[in-house]
Amino acid sequence: MSDQGPFYQRDRSWHPAAFTPQYKTSVLRSPQYPLLSLDNTISEMTGPRFGHNKIGPLDNDLIRNFAKAGDPIGQRIIVYGRVLDENARPVPGALVEFWQANAGGRYRHKKETYLAAIDPNFGGCGRTITDEEGRYWFRTIKPGAYPWPNGVNDWRPAHIHFSIFGHAFAQRLITQMYFEGDPMIWQCPIVSTIPDKAGIEQLVAALDRNATLPMDAMAYKFDIVLRGRRSTMFENRMEGN
Amino acid sequence: MVQKLTTLKESPSQTAGPYIHIGATPNWVEITGVWEEDLGLVLVGSETKGERIIIKGRVFDGSRTPLKDALIEIWQADADGLYNSPEEKRGKADPNFVGWGRQPTDGVTGDYKFETIKPGRVPYKDGRLMAPHITFWIVARGINIGLHTRMYFSDEEAANGQCPVLGRIEHKHRVQTLIAARGEENGLATYTFDIHLQGEKETVFFDI
Numbered sequence A: 001m002s003d004q005g006p007f008y009q010r011d012r013s014w015h016p017a018a019f020t021p022q023y024k025t026s027v028l029r030s031p032q033y034p035l036l037s038l039d040n041t042i043s044e045m046t047g048p049r050f051g052h053n054k055i056g057p058l059d060n061d062l063i064r065n066f067a068k069a070g071d072p073i074g075q076r077i078i079v080y081g082r083v084l085d086e087n088a089r090p091v092p093g094a095l096v097e098f099w100q101a102n103a104g105g106r107y108r109h110k111k112e113t114y115l116a117a118i119d120p121n122f123g124g125c126g127r128t129i130t131d132e133e134g135r136y137w138f139r140t141i142k143p144g145a146y147p148w149p150n151g152v153n154d155w156r157p158a159h160i161h162f163s164i165f166g167h168a169f170a171q172r173l174i175t176q177m178y179f180e181g182d183p184m185i186w187q188c189p190i191v192s193t194i195p196d197k198a199g200i201e202q203l204v205a206a207l208d209r210n211a212t213l214p215m216d217a218m219a220y221k222f223d224i225v226l227r228g229r230r231s232t233m234f235e236n237r238m239e240g241n
Numbered sequence B: 001m002v003q004k005l006t007t008l009k010e011s012p013s014q015t016a017g018p019y020i021h022i023g024a025t026p027n028w029v030e031i032t033g034v035w036e037e038d039l040g041l042v043l044v045g046s047e048t049k050g051e052r053i054i055i056k057g058r059v060f061d062g063s064r065t066p067l068k069d070a071l072i073e074i075w076q077a078d079a080d081g082l083y084n085s086p087e088e089k090r091g092k093a094d095p096n097f098v099g100w101g102r103q104p105t106d107g108v109t110g111d112y113k114f115e116t117i118k119p120g121r122v123p124y125k126d127g128r129l130m131a132p133h134i135t136f137w138i139v140a141r142g143i144n145i146g147l148h149t150r151m152y153f154s155d156e157e158a159a160n161g162q163c164p165v166l167g168r169i170e171h172k173h174r175v176q177t178l179i180a181a182r183g184e185e186n187g188l189a190t191y192t193f194d195i196h197l198q199g200e201k202e203t204v205f206f207d208i
Helices: A183-187 A197-201 B020-024 B157-162 B172-178
Strands: A076-085 A095-099 A125-129 A135-141 A146-148 A154-156 A159-165 A173-179 A204-207 A218-221 A224-226 B052-057 B071-075 B100-104 B112-117 B133-139 B147-153 B179-185 B188-192
Touching: A095 A135, A095 B020, A125 A135, A125 B020, A154 A183, A159 A224, A159 B020, A173 A224, B020 B071, B020 B100, B052 B179, B071 B112, B100 B112, B147 B172, B172 B179
Parallel strands: A076 A218, A076 A224, A173 A204, B052 B188, B147 B179
Antiparallel strands: A076 A135, A095 A125, A095 A159, A146 A154, A159 A173, A204 A218, B052 B112, B071 B100, B071 B133, B133 B147, B179 B188
């Protein structure tokens, strides 16, 4: 059985709505008309593919890929997991990009004004491509929580941003990874745009002591699920799928 | 109780935030030396087939203020209407055209710009031809889930009139929100495509 059909309809009740007033910036940036439903055409069922040759050897090592004079400050961690589709099949060859604040919660960006210090040895970006089993991993330091202008005293939980390309443009996804046990997750106006508690928990990476490198780095497991495709079994060929 | 389905739920989307450039276009925000060139900046080379065009515009919020922290991705067919993707089963696309591009909106003016080629027509699922179009995907701070839309071409009036997707737009005056006006700059065809997230001119966005 092959999955060659259009993608399953996106479950919009599982994702954040566009208009979420507790996250103030969404108020003027949310479309008000209903989205126009479009069963996938070939324009959405195709997508760019990125070769491993685009990726440098340090692209998935945020501890080393920007360092100028020594390692960045912070707790060393490994983040690993799989990119799967909704049919629970691995998505090989997926480009996964990630970016984050440093250990003090400061981003390296000219528009960032938080008073926590910039780390001269930390850039905060990385990328990798999933292997044949859909697996990826990277090494970094654990980002810090930080305050942001929304309410007068809102703080983001520690998080890493993820951008994922599957095999089709319909699967394009940007999301964030949180860390197991962080009480700030449940106080965040951006996290709470996700309507279902189980949906939030899907974005919380598990501490994995078995994958920890002794005397070196803690490990967190974070699986990502992209949209899955309908089987063509019932659409044209009853046999031979 | 009933049997459990074996399907998984898609990971919920979260906003790209104000600093998506760190991950997507690090060189553009002066994080240099990690990798040489940001992905998606260049679509067209000297060998690419097709009419060279420029697409430019801005993304406006509901107060008609341009977004200065958005990221736009485009995905399009080649000059013959074929996608450069393993999922493309109809033929082999131009090997000199990737068809995918990515640009930030300018941090001061909010302007974005792509240099690309005009795509050919590709069929709708029932075989009728869609008008030439480019898929757009917009993410930014305040956008909780990436917005999909399409850009069509003002000089393709006949094809636009027959396009099965444009034909599905119930409120006909809204079709115009997807049609970029053709002009000329330095001898190159230039299409202006402004995107309005809300308000009177709200762009038609798709649930694909």
